[in-house]
Amino acid sequence: MMNKFNVKILATGSYVPEKILTNSDLEKMVDTSDQWITERTGIKERRIIGKNQNLSDLAFEASKKAIEKSKISINDIDIIIVATISGDMPFPATACILQKKLGINAVAFDISAACSGFIYGLSIAKSFIESGAYKTVLLVGGEVMTRITDWTDRNTCVLFGDGAGAMVLQASETEKDVLSVHLGADGTYTNLLNMPAGGTAMPTTHETVENKLHYIKMSGKEVFKIAVVKMAEAARKALELSGKKDEDIALYIPHQANLRIIEAVGKKLGVAKEKIYVNVHKYGNMSAATTIIALDEAISSGAAKKGDIITVMAFGGGLTWGAAVLKI
Ligand code: UT7
DSSP: OOOSSEEEEEEEEEEOOSEEEEHHHHHTTSSOOHHHHHHHHOOOEEEEOOTTOOHHHHHHHHHHHHHHHHTOOGGGOOEEEEEOSSOSSSSSOHHHHHHHHHTOOOEEEEEOOGGGHHHHHHHHHHHHHHHTSOSEEEEEEEEEGGGSSOTTOHHHHTTBOEEEEEEEEEEESSOOOEEEEEEEEOGGGGGGEEOOSSSSSSOOOHHHHHTTTTSOEEOHHHHHHHHHHHHHHHHHHHHHHHTOOGGGEEEEEEOOSOHHHHHHHHHHHTOOGGGBOOOHHHHOBOGGGHHHHHHHHHHHHTSSOTTOEEEEEEEETTTEEEEEEEEO
8 A cells, every 4th residue: 555655764863972881891890701791792892871961861962963964954853752761750751851952842752662662663653654643753762771770780780781863754755764664562571671660560669779679670591582583573574564575685783682692583584694783792782772873873884875675673671572674
């Protein structure tokens, strides 16, 4: 079916904080080693947000770059969607705080789909634009994971980092850049990856703080196995929906949680290593920020060229997963 409005990707932008935490820094904090982290995850360093920064600041920097590159007037933005699980406050939405920082009058809300948040956001942006509800969307994936990380837990603290990425999407009658999006979720696995306290099921008390329940808890091994299966499945489904073939895909941009997951997904899909974008060594897992930052870097480095068809895929808490086929 031909839509009246298709979705054109005008530009992307990204921002990571300056402070770098290396594996050798972590060796001084917990019982770990550069060798273990490198071999088991592929991560060498990650970025840490500055003391005076919040997620809305990272989102603002990434958005500014995407808006500048898109050459639209900032007031053309009709709606701001921020995908995050580490917003400035439980409410209001970080998107509203970002709206104020940008100084515009757009509709604004957050979505919570953990590491899959950016792909979920793409689906929402696509639906809004195709339905004619909104013309220009600013979609942000951003996280401050290091403020919800238990720095005494070696099982999780070596994995995460901070950053934000943004994309400007607009209705077009002639061009179609978001070819397909496939999403999935399975709430029977909520126990595998979560932050137990601070919601209304377990409000903050002295005990929740003492018991470190305001930090990320993860059963890494179980999450690993499901991630490989579901990301590969999502990539196949998105490809099918797009009407494209395997050989049409120039580059795969998977969620960057663990190099071993990325390699296993590549193997499952039968994709050559050269066709898979990797930046996990530089940033670790930035949850909802990961895929959009990787996409922005792939474009600016030339790994993804104008006109390329690419697949982005993600997996995370919920459990949630998703993939999208895009024309760059
Ligand atoms: O963003 C989406 C969601 N997240 C993911 O996709 C992450 C999925 N999971 C993973 O990436 C991996 O499971 C981890 C990196 C978290 C762990 O790797 P693993 O190969 O599954 O290791 P493991 O949990 O089986 O642990 C192996 C050993 C354990 O010791 P024992 O029990 O065998 O004596 C851990 O205690 O490694 C130990 N270990 C560490 N050792 C040194 C765990 N963390 C560390 C560490 N340094 N940082």
